[in-house]
Amino acid sequence: MEEEEEPIQNLWQEVRDLTLGTSTQINHLSSPPTPLQFLRGYVSPNKPCLISNAVNHWPATTLWQSTHYLTNTLSSSTVSLHLTPTGRADALSPNPISPSSLCFASAEVKHLPFPDALTQVLESEMGCVGYLQQQNDCFRSEYGSLSKDCDSDFGWASEAFGCLPEAVNLWIGNELSETSFHKDHYENIYAVVSGEKHFLLLPPTDVHRMYIREYPAAEYHYSQDTGKFSLELEEPVRNVPWCSVNPYPSPELKEKEMTKFPLYFNGPRPFEVTVKAGEILYLPSMWFHHVKQCPDSRGLTIAVNYWYDMQFDIKYAYFNFLQSLPHSMLCDPASSGKLGLESQHNISICNSEDESSMGDGTASASDKLVHDADDTTEK
Amino acid sequence: MEEEEEPIQNLWQEVRDLTLGTSTQINHLSSPPTPLQFLRGYVSPNKPCLISNAVNHWPATTLWQSTHYLTNTLSSSTVSLHLTPTGRADALSPNPISPSSLCFASAEVKHLPFPDALTQVLESEMGCVGYLQQQNDCFRSEYGSLSKDCDSDFGWASEAFGCLPEAVNLWIGNELSETSFHKDHYENIYAVVSGEKHFLLLPPTDVHRMYIREYPAAEYHYSQDTGKFSLELEEPVRNVPWCSVNPYPSPELKEKEMTKFPLYFNGPRPFEVTVKAGEILYLPSMWFHHVKQCPDSRGLTIAVNYWYDMQFDIKYAYFNFLQSLPHSMLCDPASSGKLGLESQHNISICNSEDESSMGDGTASASDKLVHDADDTTEK
Numbered sequence: 182m183e184e185e186e187e188p189i190q191n192l193w194q195e196v197r198d199l200t201l202g203t204s205t206q207i208n209h210l211s212s213p214p215t216p217l218q219f220l221r222g223y224v225s226p227n228k229p230c231l232i233s234n235a236v237n238h239w240p241a242t243t244l245w246q247s248t249h250y251l252t253n254t255l256s257s258s259t260v261s262l263h264l265t266p267t268g269r270a271d272a273l274s275p276n277p278i279s280p281s282s283l284c285f286a287s288a289e290v291k292h293l294p295f296p297d298a299l300t301q302v303l304e305s306e307m308g309c310v311g312y313l314q315q316q317n318d319c320f321r322s323e324y325g326s327l328s329k330d331c332d333s334d335f336g337w338a339s340e341a342f343g344c345l346p347e348a349v350n351l352w353i354g355n356e357l358s359e360t361s362f363h364k365d366h367y368e369n370i371y372a373v374v375s376g377e378k379h380f381l382l383l384p385p386t387d388v389h390r391m392y393i394r395e396y397p398a399a400e401y402h403y404s405q406d407t408g409k410f411s412l413e414l415e416e417p418v419r420n421v422p423w424c425s426v427n428p429y430p431s432p433e434l435k436e437k438e439m440t441k442f443p444l445y446f447n448g449p450r451p452f453e454v455t456v457k458a459g460e461i462l463y464l465p466s467m468w469f470h471h472v473k474q475c476p477d478s479r480g481l482t483i484a485v486n487y488w489y490d491m492q493f494d495i496k497y498a499y500f501n502f503l504q505s506l507p508h509s510m511l512c513d514p515a516s517s518g519k520l521g522l523e524s525q526h527n528i529s530i531c532n533s534e535d536e537s538s539m540g541d542g543t544a545s546a547s548d549k550l551v552h553d554a555d556d557t558t559e560k
Numbered sequence: 561m562e563e564e565e566e567p568i569q570n571l572w573q574e575v576r577d578l579t580l581g582t583s584t585q586i587n588h589l590s591s592p593p594t595p596l597q598f599l600r601g602y603v604s605p606n607k608p609c610l611i612s613n614a615v616n617h618w619p620a621t622t623l624w625q626s627t628h629y630l631t632n633t634l635s636s637s638t639v640s641l642h643l644t645p646t647g648r649a650d651a652l653s654p655n656p657i658s659p660s661s662l663c664f665a666s667a668e669v670k671h672l673p674f675p676d677a678l679t680q681v682l683e684s685e686m687g688c689v690g691y692l693q694q695q696n697d698c699f700r701s702e703y704g705s706l707s708k709d710c711d712s713d714f715g716w717a718s719e720a721f722g723c724l725p726e727a728v729n730l731w732i733g734n735e736l737s738e739t740s741f742h743k744d745h746y747e748n749i750y751a752v753v754s755g756e757k758h759f760l761l762l763p764p765t766d767v768h769r770m771y772i773r774e775y776p777a778a779e780y781h782y783s784q785d786t787g788k789f790s791l792e793l794e795e796p797v798r799n800v801p802w803c804s805v806n807p808y809p810s811p812e813l814k815e816k817e818m819t820k821f822p823l824y825f826n827g828p829r830p831f832e833v834t835v836k837a838g839e840i841l842y843l844p845s846m847w848f849h850h851v852k853q854c855p856d857s858r859g860l861t862i863a864v865n866y867w868y869d870m871q872f873d874i875k876y877a878y879f880n881f882l883q884s885l886p887h888s889m890l891c892d893p894a895s896s897g898k899l900g901l902e903s904q905h906n907i908s909i910c911n912s913e914d915e916s917s918m919g920d921g922t923a924s925a926s927d928k929l930v931h932d933a934d935d936t937t938e939k
Contacts, residue, residue: 192881196874217595221722225604226873343600386877494605495575498765499878502571510889 189389189511192503193449196384200228200452207231207382207452216340219463224341224368227465227496229382231454235461241330241374242459245483248299251327255295260323261315262298263288265401266410268310268357273396273423277412285396285421286412288312289403303480305355309403309410313353320349320485327351331372331485335461338370338489346370346487353483360472362391362424367488369464373456376482377475381428381451385467385496388504389511390444392425428471456484466491467500568768568890571882572828575763579607579831586610586761586831595719598842603720603747606844606875608761610833614840620709620753621838624862627678630706634674639702640694641677642667644780645789647689647736652775652802656791664775664800665791667691668782682859684734688782688789692732699728699864706730710751710864717749717842717868725749725866732862739851741770741803746867748843752835755861756854760807761831764846764875767883768890769823771804807850835863845870846879 186194201207208230214222223230236242244250263270270288277284291298301311321328334346347367364385371378383390398415426445430438439446451471456462458477464470474482491497565573580586587609593601602609615621623629642649649667656663670677680690700707713725726746743764750757762769777794805824809817818825830850835841837856843849853861870876 188881188884191884192877195877195880199873199877217599217719217722220596220599220604221720221871225599226871226875228873340596341600343596384874386874386881492600492605494578494607495763495765496605496875496878498571498574498578499875499882501574502567502765502882503878505567505570 187511190448192386193384193390196386197449199226200384207454209233213335213337216337219337220341223463224465227385227467229452229454229465229468230463231456232461232463233459235335236331236372236374236459239331239374241327241485244330245327245374246477248479248481252296252299254326255324258295258323258326259292260295260298260313261319262291262293262301263312263314264291264301264403264410265289265310265312266308268305268307268312268355269359269361270312270401271363272359272361273425273427274399274412276397276414277399278414283396284399284412284414285423287398287400289401289410290315291403299353302353302355305357307357309408310355310357312355312358314350316348316350318348318350320351324351331374334487335370338368338463338487342368342489344490347490348488350486350488351483352486353481354474355480355482356474356476358474358482360470362426362428362469362471364467364469365488366466366491368466368491369462370487370489371456371462371464372485372487373458373460373462374483374485375458375479376477376484377458378456378462378482378484379473379475380454380456380462380464381471382454382464383451383469385469385500386503387448387469388500389508390426390442390448391469392442392445393422394425395420395422397421424469429473467497566890569827571765572763572769575765576828578605579763586833588612592714592716595716598716599720602842603844606764606846608831608833608844608847609842610835611840611842612838614714615710615751615753615838618710618753620706620864623709624706624753625856627858627860631675631678633705634703637674637702637705638671639674639677639692640698641670641672641680642691642693643670643680643782643789644668644689644691645687647684647686647691647734648738648740649691649780650742651738651740652804652806653778653791655776655793656778657793662775663778663791663793664802666777666779668780668789669694670782678732681732681734684736686736688787689734689736691734691737693729695727695729697727697729699730703730710753713866714749714840717747717866721747721868723869726869727867729865729867730862731865732860733853733855734859734861735853735855737853737861739849741805741807741848741850743846743848744843744867745845745870747845747870748841749866749868750835750841750843751864751866752837752839752841753862753864754837754858755856755863756837757835757841757861757863758852758854759831759833759835759841759843760850761833761843762848764848764879765882766827766848767879768887769805769821769827770848771821771824772801773804774799774801776800803848808852846876 208228210230210232211234213232213235222228265286265288270286272286273283274286275284276282298311298313302313305311315323339345362381362383398419398421399412400415401410401412403410426442427438428445428451454462476482587607589609589611590613592611592614601607644665644667649665651665652662653665654663655661677690677692681692684690694702699710718724741760741762777798777800778791779794780789780791782789805821806817807824807830833841855861
């Protein structure tokens with residue numbers, strides 16, 4: 182028995198074997214699949230893929246290279262700018278009341294004319310980072326005058342999913358903007374128009390490796406007077422279940438993080454996917470993802486993502502079951518030793534009720550559309 | 561905590577909620593779905609459905625009502641007749657060496673001209689029951705001269721699955737023939753041409769409710785001299801993992817069976833589906849099924865089933881994980897009491913390696929094609 186892997190480790194490995202086959206990379210399609218190919222080969226098995234030559238015909242791929250075009254087209258549009266000191270919004274940060282613990286910090290959201298907002302993105306530096314994003318279908322509302330530059334949906338995807346996109350979001354950021362590990366209860370078609378996005382992907386079966394715990398919600402506030410951010414806890418306290426793992430800890434924190442989160446750092450590596458301008462990523466529902474970006478020559482990364490409703494089917498039921506199993510049930514002390522898991526770490530996995538309202542919290546815990554998805558999943 | 565259901569019970573219930581929606585029956589389609597509808601609505605979510613008006617155009621639906629037509633067309637065909645004393649082949653039976661334990665009993669298979677074989681099916685009675693079946697693609701081999709009476713595949717299904725049927729099997733039996741609970745590593749399109757089939761269906765998530773255990777393989781042998789069957793254990797001993805539950809115990813055994821298999825008898829009821837002549841059942845891969853039948857006015861039930869290769873995807877990985885969890889991990893003594901599970905029942909769940917070679921054993925443990933599927937699943 183000592184030599185055998187635990188069931189949960191077998192599960193992590195088997196999903197990798199099934200997803201990658203004999204490759205070490207996710208599938209890369211040189212052109213969009215047919216609806217049946219997409220549904221059969223990727224959506225049904227909940228398997229990501231990278232797709233080239235799917236947006237070559239979008240006017241956006243050329244027009245948006247011109248910053249003048251963007252500011253001109255959106256000259257009278259008011260947009261939502263997310264401001265943080267570090268570029269990390271919807272991420273864990275030291276709790277302002279007791280800095281030895283963490284809180285879930287959201288950006289300050291400012292509504293201002295696009296040209297001013299874009300300037301703030303371009304002039305970002307550590308201390309004040311702007312990210313143009315709002316996961317409330319912003320591409321079809323705030324950025325409506327750009328909509329004609331992209332297709333309103335991907336025909337092959339809409340046919341496969343059996344519906345039109347529930348939300349389309351625009352993202353304009355720079356190299357400082359980063360999105361922490363989370364999952365969405367949506368099928369996601371993620372198109373990069375300029376710059377590059379770097380995804381780390383983990384299948385839903387790796388849920389215990391994310392160390393999802395509850396953190397009190399907090400929000401950044403920028404003071405014009407001091408030119409500094411303060412972080413304020415929400416009152417009354419609202420707890421947000423969130424992934425604890427930062428996959429890129431600073432060198433001085435690395436050892437500590439590896440000791441705190443051994444299942445992540447000592448387990449199988451995440452799938453690494455770079456999505457270049459003109460490529461799209463199919464990011465299946467419920468996959469955990471972390472996103473960094475490299476800007477184009479102007480210093481911008483621009484992407485549009487299409488969220489489609491996911492199916493709540495047997496896969497979802499299996500996920501809920503898996504997530505509800507306490508960590509102690511899944512690894513015996515002997516083999517968790519192999520994973521570097523010291524028994525003194527009391528790994529608290531949220532109970533299943535808390536968890537089912539997580540994930541949805543996800544991309545933006547304060548987001549309306551995401552909360553709608555949440556309602557869908559509750560019985 | 562005492563009031564809460566265990567995670568495994570939540571899983572059983574959630575899959576039912578997702579499969580049935582607000583209905584108490586599986587979906588019944590009045591005509592065949594499109595490939596996309598079928599893949600999206602049924603195959604991907606691993607959800608059964610009943611379909612009417614899919615085989616109206618088959619010559620079989622009229623021609624096979626004539627026994628004369630069948631014997632005439634197959635007058636020179638040699639077919640495989642499965643003979644058992646009770647109609648229950650590939651089922652548990654008292655072990656001939658130690659009758660207090662059970663063995664896995666297979667039929668005696670005789671190869672004889674179709675007209676003689678059909679006579680034995682029609683003249684079956686308790687003591688000697690004949691069932692014309694062989695799960696080795698027999699419809700396209702032994703019964704090749706009937707093939708033109710049915711379509712060679714279902715276009716909408718083949719498009720959805722992305723392949724042609726791996727095997728097509730014919731079944732000609734009577735009211736005594738019964739198939740015990742098992743699962744197949746195939747997608748199954750099951751068409752009833754005459755008579756009715758009664759299915760009990762359980763989703764793969766109910767695996768622990770089947771009490772899969774290992775039983776020594778045995779085979780019936782019919783003696784022309786005595787007119788009786790003997791049951792002989794295979795030598796060397798070969799163990800077959802098989803479902804322990806008989807869903808229709810005789811009245812005098814019922815209480816004992818309910819005590820032995822409380823998770824089955826006290827848990828959620830199986831889905832009951834009657835497939836009438838002219839209807840087809842989509843029986844998703846990995847679903848446990850038990851089959852009984854009602855004959856037509858001649859005393860025959862005739863069906864053709866199409867096995868398509870299944871996808872070994874994240875659902876399969878989740879299943880293997882679930883199955884590998886020992887029963888003791890899933891129900892605590894308090895709540896298993898609620899299920900009627902007495903702690904003295906030492907429920908042995910086969911380990912995951914044994915199990916992965918089960919299921920495939922399934923419909924016919926001695927079957928070539930089924931063993932091929934087995935190979936596929938091994939890594």
